[in-house]
Amino acid sequence: MKAINTEIRVQIKGYIEGFIEGLIDEYKGREITKPNNPSEYLSRTSSKGELKPFQAALIPPELIRINQFERGLSTRLGNSLEECARLIALKHxxxxxxxxxxxxxxxxxxxxxxxxxxxxxxxxxxxxxxxxxxxxxxxxxxxxxxxxxxxxxxxxxxxxxxxxxxxxxxxxxxxxxxxxxxxxxxxxxxxxxxxxxxxxxxxxxxxxxxxxxxxxxxxxxxxxxxxxxxxxxxxxxxxxxxxxxxxxGKTAYEELLEIYLEVGREKSKYMLDSLALSF
The missing domain is CATH 3.40.1560 (type ii restriction endonuclease, domain 2)
Structure with a gap:
């Protein structure tokens, strides 16, 4: 017997898709300007303390945006897992x-x-x-x-x-x-x-x-x-x-991870296009 039935699986998948899309919408519009020269970058200020002159000099802005997205995802992942746990537990x-x-x-x-x-x-x-x-x-x-x-x-x-x-x-x-x-x-x-x-x-x-x-x-x-x-x-x-x-139940962990994998496969091109190419 499956730990996650079809009804709950649909709900979990929809929730994860919305979670990812909301996060991408937040990060894809972030403007990250490549330094033109040392004096220009060193004249910038950041209220959040996010200036990294040597990384900014080496790394393309698209990769920096993807890295920021990954850190934001990691920070908020706990909320998504709490909701998935709630949805699974409702049937048990x-x-x-x-x-x-x-x-x-x-x-x-x-x-x-x-x-x-x-x-x-x-x-x-x-x-x-x-x-x-x-x-x-x-x-x-x-x-x-x-x-x-x-x-x-x-x-x-x-x-x-x-x-x-x-x-x-x-x-x-x-x-x-x-x-x-x-x-x-x-x-x-x-x-x-x-x-x-x-x-x-x-x-x-x-x-x-x-x-x-x-x-x-x-x-x-x-x-x-x-x-x-x-x-x-x-x-x-x-x-x-x-x-x-x-x-x-015993299979809940692997069944949940399979849903995350499915969303990851289906959303991978969308994530790359949005974050790296700004489509």
Missing amino acids: HKTVHRGYDIRAEVSLAAFAEAERQKENYESAAKMGQAKPSFEEMITAVINARCSDDLETKYVRADLYIQTNDGRELLFEIKSPKPNKGQCLEVIQRLLRFHLLRGVNRPQINAYYAMPYNPYGSTKADYRWSPALNYLPFEEAVVIGYDFWEIIG
């Missing part, structure tokens, strides 16, 4: 939402405990000491609750799923190469997801989701040291195949 789970706010009245002491747990994890990682498990951190946050310091708080999840058997899954869908600060921020957010629901695993599972693995096909292949050191990696991270299997 009871409830699915993007940008889902979890709102509840919670203890301020427990809310602050999530910050302390994050700091303790960072300290242990720096010192090379044993780090607490993710479940231990969740337990510490929940146990810090008081009844006389309640305040309404909310935390937003990139993707929320309620499974057919009633379990809740919350995902922070981020880059597979986060820096240290991003790792620690996600730990805090995942802990607060559990606090606002008031339960530990397995009733709720909060994850840092990496939509693909830049090192290989398995979790064991992963080598990015900030994530390995500053995240409860084995417990709280789902990456590549593991993430997409949760979303839609």
Whole structure:
């Protein structure tokens, strides 16, 4: 049985096509002027700090525009993958939402405990000491609750799923190469997801989701040291195949990538004509 049925496949393909066309429209009209001489280029100013005199001297403007497009695509790719995950999950789970706010009245002491747990994890990682498990951190946050310091708080999840058997899954869908600060921020957010629901695993599972693995096909292949050191990696991270299997089943990842490949094949000439030749 296919993870992505015909109806959802059509929706995903249309979404990706619109995503690519919108991005091309943004970049194809950008004027990139080749330097006439050194003094002319060095007299230019850029409010965004984008002047690169030696690259501009060597590289044709068309290649610079394509490079800018690729960087813009990489920056926004996460949004396209979030929407694809939502569309796939709709046919496999009871409830699915993007940008889902979890709102509840919670203890301020427990809310602050999530910050302390994050700091303790960072300290242990720096010192090379044993780090607490993710479940231990969740337990510490929940146990810090008081009844006389309640305040309404909310935390937003990139993707929320309620499974057919009633379990809740919350995902922070981020880059597979986060820096240290991003790792620690996600730990805090995942802990607060559990606090606002008031339960530990397995009733709720909060994850840092990496939509693909830049090192290989398995979790064991992963080598990015900030994530390995500053995240409860084995417990709280789902990456590549593991993430997409949760979303839609064992074949979801490859089926989705096949749609991206199809759009890439069909749009390749359009992309080159628009970005390199300005057609």
